[in-house]
Amino acid sequence: MGLETSVGLSLRLVQEGVLSMTDLVTRMSAAPARIIKSGGGTLSVGAVADITIIDPDLEWTVAASQFKSKSRIRLLMAGN
Secondary structure, X not given: OHXXXXXXXXXXXXXXXXXXXXXXXXXXXXXXXXXHOOOOOXXXXXXXXXXXXXXXXOOOOOOHXXXXXXXXXXXXXXXX
């Protein structure tokens, strides 16, 4: 459930003023890339184009049956 819902939950923090959109983007891209030393998370010339485009106003419903994760949490939520 973590990755499948992380953007939606984090956007809620932006809506509530807990984080700015800039903070959210940094925390979900540049900061993790820096921690694992992947070289990603930047839009500089010559860098890998590892970008994601989202619609922050899109409403969606969490459906555990649609998760791609094979984690134990997913199995518990699905009732297995």
